Amino acid sequence: MKPALINAHAQQVLQAVQGTIASHGPAADLAITRSWRRCLDQHQLDPASRRAPNVVEHPRLQDHRAPLEHIISVAHWQMSSLHQQLGRDGHVVLLTDARGVAIDSVFNESERAEFQRSGLWLGSVWSEDCEGTNGVGTCLVERQHVTIRRDEHFRGKHVGLTCSASPIFDASGELLAVLNLSSVREEQSLQQHFKAMALTNLTANLIESCYFLGHDPQRYLLRFHPEAGFVGLLGEGLLSFDESARVCSVNQAALDLLGLSREQVVGLSLTMLLETPIDQVMSQASTQPSVCWPMRLVDGRLLYGQLREPLRQVPLVMPAIPNIDDVHVCLEDPRLQRGFARALRVLERDVPVFLQGETGTGKEAFSAALHRASSRASQPFVAINCAAIPETLIESELFGYRGGSFTGARKDGMIGKLEQAHGGILFLDEIADMPLALQTRLLRVLEERQVVPLGGATARPLDVRLISASHQDLHACVADGRFREDLFYRIAGFAVQLPPLRERSDKGRLLDLLLREETKGARIRLDAGVRERLLTHPWPGNVRQLRTCLRTLVALALEGRVTLDDLAELLPATPATAALAENPLGVSERQTLLTLIEAEHWHIARVAARLGISRNTLYRKLRHHGISRPG
């Protein structure tokens, strides 16, 4: 926006608020004048200011997203559908929290730069006290749908935008979020305005209903309407109640249909609302109601309803220390324990979990333990290592294919890993190594919750809980464009940092567990000093390297005895490793690699085995440090 235009607009705003120009144009709308006044008197904003909108950066943005993960997952699909229905470029759909912070967005990737210039992106703050009159901010104040057209914005900087925003309320009537549709294109026709308004409103209502349906699965849920055919559609009344028939929550449509206020209904016994006996109503309950039955209100009006009974309780509270024998991993380090219990809780609520940790820290073991402890323990656990599969095969591995869909494909096709995980848990290891094109496909699958095999025409529904992991810093991958930001937010709902072995406080217990597993019941005695040495070694390859070392020691042990000499052969105290033991962070990984690779005369498999890492990981590390074989 040109400075002259910004200043001219600012002038118009000031004159309108001070009453020196007649009430026409934007100021004719009372909601707009009220808002402009607030901006000047309460928030003391300058309409001519050209500063860019405030942006909440990661990880603070995660604090805004985390409490609303459930609504984000419900809303995202609807937001994509709204964006698609508008069918033109130049639109961005934002979901903000009740403080106006954008927590999710949908737009055409090719327009990213344009929207960023206008401040329409994840983390931007659109409250009225920051940005003046605007769709989100003014909707938050007015608590109803608003459309703010170009020069109705307070700040001259925003007069290129047209925004339609609708509030989304939770089941207790609290304002939870705002759905906002912004256009950066030239003046729209009246028809386009109405379409945008209507679609935004409709989408917000849909999101609100979906949210209500899933918000409290442990209660009875009554859906009702005076017309049987309208039960299950937008506009139906939704009411949840407990075992004693006490009303717990209602949506606005239910209040409108009953002709009562929220205060009158919540806490009331259903027997006070219905003439139909309560046991007759309860007898209709089922987990998947499909038929509507008549019921009568105390004022004699007839309604039709469906009653969903409480769904199976999911375990939300974990024992403080998961039992090693139950989950087969040692998690006694307090950081790991807390991470495990919290990850399990969020996973049960369908929040994706992201594990970050050095190679061999036990990311897959941790995920498998989450699976065993979860309510999906009897369903599949499917793990896929995105770095270990050649790029050309990842797509078919993940999505599967129909018979004969490409040269070399099996005749009868193949079910992809995504579908194999249906009903269970999918673990995507080294997700940062996934090619960009596949990231786009994966994002779509996660949003639409359905999968189409290669060469296939029909989509199949997909119900998976997702755990992903990487040894890389995913923020850095997003920052340098190697990882899609929107996919990052979709998979990293809850992040757990797995500590390296050298920093763990439960090394002793872990050593005992691994030794038990490696000896498989045989009696092995560790000579004096061996245990101490094992516990103080820096283990750059973490738990995997420790396991490999124990396996080798067990195999080499003569007469069931492991000596310090055996160990010294496996863990020679090279200058690098000795220094690493003293100060693990003080010695560069590069130096360690150089020392080992020279000692092993560039025998990659042997170096990888000594470090306890895969050959792929070793190659990656060599590339990373610019180490190449002398010519």
Ligand SMILES: Nc1ncnc2c1ncn2[C@@H]1O[C@H](COP(=O)(O)OP(=O)(O)OP(=O)(O)O)[C@@H](O)[C@H]1O
């Ligand atoms: N907490 C633990 N308790 C018992 N065993 C463990 C634990 N953590 C890891 N392990 C063992 O260490 C080895 C490596 O673990 P895992 O494959 O899970 O590591 P990772 O972090 O996924 O490795 P990568 O970075 O190479 O993908 C496995 O043999 C696993 O059983």
